[in-house]
Amino acid sequence: MAEKKKLSVAEILAAARKADSGGNEGGGAPSEKAAPPAEESSPAAAPAQSASAPSEPPAPATAAKSPPPKSIEKPAAKPAAAPGDRPSVKDMLAMARAGKSAAPTVKPAAEAAAEESAAEKAKPAPKPAPKSAPGVQAAKAAKSESPAEAAAPRSTASILEAVRAGKRLGPISKSELAPAPAAVEAEVVKPAKMKPAAGPMPAKPDYAKKTSPAVKDEAIESRRTAVGFLGFAVGSFLAAGFSAMTATFGLWTLGFARFMFPNILTEPPNRFKVGFPADIPPGTVNEKFKTQSGVWLVNAEYNGKPQIIALSAICTHLGCTPNWLEAEQKFKCPCHGSGFYKEGINFEGPAPRPLERFAIRLADDGQLEVDKSRTFQEEKGEWSNPDCFVPV
Amino acid sequence: MHVDHVLFMQQVSAFLGPYYLTLALLNAIAAAVLTYQLKNARAGLISVGVSFFFVILSAFAWNGLPPGLPQSVRDMANVALTGNRGAVIYTLGTTALLIALFFTRKYWVRPAVAWGALNAALLLMGLSMISPAFFNIVSKADNVPIVSLVFLLGFFTWLATSKAVANDERAKQGLPPLEKLDDEKILVWPDLVYTELICMVVVTVVLLVWAIGLKAPLEFCAERAKTPNPSKAPWYFLGLQEMLVYYDPWMAGVVLPSLVLFGLMAIPYIDFNKKGCGYYTIAQRKFAYCMFQIGFLELWVTLIVLGTFLRGPNWNFFGPFEDWDTHKVLALNNVNLSDYFWIDVLGASVPRVTSDMTGGDAVITVLKREGLGIVLLLIYFIGLPPVLASTVFRKMFVRMGFIRYMVMCNLLLFMTALPLKMVLRWTVNLKYIIYIPEIFLNF
Numbered sequence: 148m149a150e151k152k153k154l155s156v157a158e159i160l161a162a163a164r165k166a167d168s169g170g171n172e173g174g175g176a177p178s179e180k181a182a183p184p185a186e187e188s189s190p191a192a193a194p195a196q197s198a199s200a201p202s203e204p205p206a207p208a209t210a211a212k213s214p215p216p217k218s219i220e221k222p223a224a225k226p227a228a229a230p231g232d233r234p235s236v237k238d239m240l241a242m243a244r245a246g247k248s249a250a251p252t253v254k255p256a257a258e259a260a261a262e263e264s265a266a267e268k269a270k271p272a273p274k275p276a277p278k279s280a281p282g283v284q285a286a287k288a289a290k291s292e293s294p295a296e297a298a299a300p301r302s303t304a305s306i307l308e309a310v311r312a313g314k315r316l317g318p319i320s321k322s323e324l325a326p327a328p329a330a331v332e333a334e335v336v337k338p339a340k341m342k343p344a345a346g347p348m349p350a351k352p353d354y355a356k357k358t359s360p361a362v363k364d365e366a367i368e369s370r371r372t373a374v375g376f377l378g379f380a381v382g383s384f385l386a387a388g389f390s391a392m393t394a395t396f397g398l399w400t401l402g403f404a405r406f407m408f409p410n411i412l413t414e415p416p417n418r419f420k421v422g423f424p425a426d427i428p429p430g431t432v433n434e435k436f437k438t439q440s441g442v443w444l445v446n447a448e449y450n451g452k453p454q455i456i457a458l459s460a461i462c463t464h465l466g467c468t469p470n471w472l473e474a475e476q477k478f479k480c481p482c483h484g485s486g487f488y489k490e491g492i493n494f495e496g497p498a499p500r501p502l503e504r505f506a507i508r509l510a511d512d513g514q515l516e517v518d519k520s521r522t523f524q525e526e527k528g529e530w531s532n533p534d535c536f537v538p539v
Numbered sequence: 540m541h542v543d544h545v546l547f548m549q550q551v552s553a554f555l556g557p558y559y560l561t562l563a564l565l566n567a568i569a570a571a572v573l574t575y576q577l578k579n580a581r582a583g584l585i586s587v588g589v590s591f592f593f594v595i596l597s598a599f600a601w602n603g604l605p606p607g608l609p610q611s612v613r614d615m616a617n618v619a620l621t622g623n624r625g626a627v628i629y630t631l632g633t634t635a636l637l638i639a640l641f642f643t644r645k646y647w648v649r650p651a652v653a654w655g656a657l658n659a660a661l662l663l664m665g666l667s668m669i670s671p672a673f674f675n676i677v678s679k680a681d682n683v684p685i686v687s688l689v690f691l692l693g694f695f696t697w698l699a700t701s702k703a704v705a706n707d708e709r710a711k712q713g714l715p716p717l718e719k720l721d722d723e724k725i726l727v728w729p730d731l732v733y734t735e736l737i738c739m740v741v742v743t744v745v746l747l748v749w750a751i752g753l754k755a756p757l758e759f760c761a762e763r764a765k766t767p768n769p770s771k772a773p774w775y776f777l778g779l780q781e782m783l784v785y786y787d788p789w790m791a792g793v794v795l796p797s798l799v800l801f802g803l804m805a806i807p808y809i810d811f812n813k814k815g816c817g818y819y820t821i822a823q824r825k826f827a828y829c830m831f832q833i834g835f836l837e838l839w840v841t842l843i844v845l846g847t848f849l850r851g852p853n854w855n856f857f858g859p860f861e862d863w864d865t866h867k868v869l870a871l872n873n874v875n876l877s878d879y880f881w882i883d884v885l886g887a888s889v890p891r892v893t894s895d896m897t898g899g900d901a902v903i904t905v906l907k908r909e910g911l912g913i914v915l916l917l918i919y920f921i922g923l924p925p926v927l928a929s930t931v932f933r934k935m936f937v938r939m940g941f942i943r944y945m946v947m948c949n950l951l952l953f954m955t956a957l958p959l960k961m962v963l964r965w966t967v968n969l970k971y972i973i974y975i976p977e978i979f980l981n982f
């Protein structure tokens with residue numbers, strides 16, 4: 148819905164000015180779009196506007212349209228807006244304040260918008276009109292308001308917005324409903340493109356002129372730069388520099404990766420002997436290898452079968468090293484309080500799964516041999532693998 | 540043992556003597572301020588009395604007889620705050636306290652009352668010091684900043700609240716907030732630069748004194764096989780560490796912290812309340828204020844305090860005056876929701892995925908096993924927002940629109956999920972609502 152925004156006098160004046168320049172464009176120079184600079188043009192454009200105005204005699208009559216949402220017929224016509232004559236700023240102000248018919252006042256200017264949108268979107272513009280308005284012909288000729296439009300609440304703000312944007316209105320598009328006769332010729336003359344192109348605009352004020360070429364220059368400039376940059380980037384010092392940098396970084400990464408494979412490993416071997424099974428009596432936890440290798444040797448029952456296992460001393464929660472609490476017969480992690488039974492099953496705290504087992508076997512000399520390179524996880528059902536325990 | 544105790548008493552006395560004397564001095568200053576500046580003669584007089592009281596306490600402490608909380612009171616506190624029940628009492632207690640403070644804020648923001656509360660807190664801390672366990676925690680070099688931060692936080696919360704209360708009072712009378720009265724501009728030179736200079740000098744002095752007075756809390760050489768017990772995160776992460784106890788690492792360590800960050804970033808886009816910009820207010824932004832304070836005070840600060848004071852060796856809960864016994868045994872058998880459901884309710888055994896199952900079978904088994912948890916979570920995260928939208932948050936839903944509301948609501952639900960899970964863990968030993976270790980997905 149059109150939002151009801153209170154307009155300040157300044158805004159209304161600005162709108163009126165825009166209206167002027169818009170009309171000017173529409174009537175005088177079809178080739179010029181309502182580019183931002185043009186929108187800012189001032190009453191200086193008024194002469195052109197009044198020149199264009201007569202070509203649309205019914206324009207002021209539009210004032211009669213745009214009744215408030217309730218009644219279609221209600222004529223909000225401004226006597227001040229004599230046919231063929233642009234309504235004075237005072238009139239526009241009065242109407243804008245009335246909150247309903249600023250649009251009609253601005254209409255002659257809005258013509259421009261209508262033309263443009265017609266040019267740009269020739270289809271959408273006329274479309275709704277035939278549908279909703281019974282008297283399309285009349286609407287076209289006299290630019291009178293269609294009932295459909297009148298039915299929708301229209302605010303000054305939305306109309307001004309439309310004028311400003313130079314295209315059709317949001318919900319209650321004026322241009323949609325009023326395809327101006329001029330629109331047709333605009334359609335013919337103007338190609339539908341959005342780029343602001345400098346046109347023969349004699350009546351343009353200085354500051355309006357100034358910006359337009361600037362924009363154009365900038366565009367050309369940037370295009371030139373882009374092409375130049377491309378050429379520059381492909382075969383130049385810059386390219387060489389970046390290639391060198393990439394190569395350096397690549398080598399650097401490779402060199403870094405080399406550190407992952409040191410020549411000498413100072414850590415204890417993955418596979419080591421831990422003594423004879425008799426060293427680990429039933430029901431005990433041997434902590435001898437915890438410090439050096441991070442392994443507990445446990446002689447405990449799992450699923451009713453007594454066995455010797457090698458438990459990893461890494462908490463399955465976040466990797467702290469739990470402690471074996473002999474008195475409580477449990478492993479307890481100091482970081483978040485996970486607890487594990489002797490055989491490694493988690494039962495308290497946040498650890499999501501049991502401790503891991505390492506591979507263990509009876510070596511040929513009768514000693515137990517732990518292989519840390521292979522782990523066995525209970526939750527994956529791997530503890531039944533005979534490689535991870537030595538039955539006793 | 541006896542020698543130890545004598546040494547300890549000397550240590551405590553050496554601390555408490557100056558401590559009480561400082562408090563006496565502060566109260567004397569406060570008496571002057573209250574009487575002459577705030578024109579509150581009665582409070583000033585009381586403050587003078589309090590000052591004398593502290594002088595006497597100080598004299599006792601200097602002479603090696605620091606007064607302390609009676610053993611019975613300490614025992615009571617220990618019993619109340621130990622173990623899982625202690626955690627529940629602590630959490631519910633702080634929540635109730637914060638709520639009470641919120642509703643009685645008009646009373647507490649009065650300078651004299653706030654000053655009295657501060658005095659009471661400091662006195663309580665002084666009296667607690669004669670418990671070795673408490674003294675060790677508080678005087679640990681790691682924890683000194685935490686203790687001072689708690690007081691600082693109290694001060695700033697009071698400051699902001701009192702301003703907000705004043706502004707709300709003014710708003711009721713149709714006056715503009717205090718901040719709008721004075722022109723916000725100040726000169727960079729000399730006003731701002733001088734302020735900054737003074738701050739710089741003060742901070743430098745504090746840091747110097749701190750660095751000289753307290754030894755850096757260095758620990759023994761790092762060793763892979765030896766994790767300090769208890770192993771505590773830096774104080775500002777204690778809340779996160781606490782969270783890790785209740786949620787899977789990826790949830791508590793990655794998802795929830797990111798949600799906290801993104802949620803904080805999202806606040807400006809969620810917030811539709813245009814009021815309260817540039818001035819303190821509570822009445823005009825009740826929801827935003829309460830949510831923030833719940834998130835900050837309840838879910839961050841109280842967890843820091845909990846982690847500092849109540850978490851001991853093996854990450855067990857200890858009372859504030861309880862000795863940290865590494866071998867304290869607490870029954871903490873945690874049970875998954877699926878276990879509760881299958882074993883206790885259905886009297887069946889929990890379906891397990893075995894290695895000979897095909898992929899499809901495994902998925903079905905898991906879904907069957909965790910079905911209840913999955914449904915509950917879906918209800919919580921998907922079913923609850925519409926219900927809330929049509930009841931308590933109806934007005935907000937209308938004003939926010941669907942997307943903003945859903946974002947807000949889900950952030951909120953994630954936030955409340957933490958205390959919910961904590962209390963469930965403490966009360967019914969609930970471990971995970973969804974437990975799928977096969978793919979490391981637990982919630």
Ligand code: FES
Nearest residue numbers: 462464465480483
């Ligand atoms: S790392 Fe062991 S409980 Fe968190």
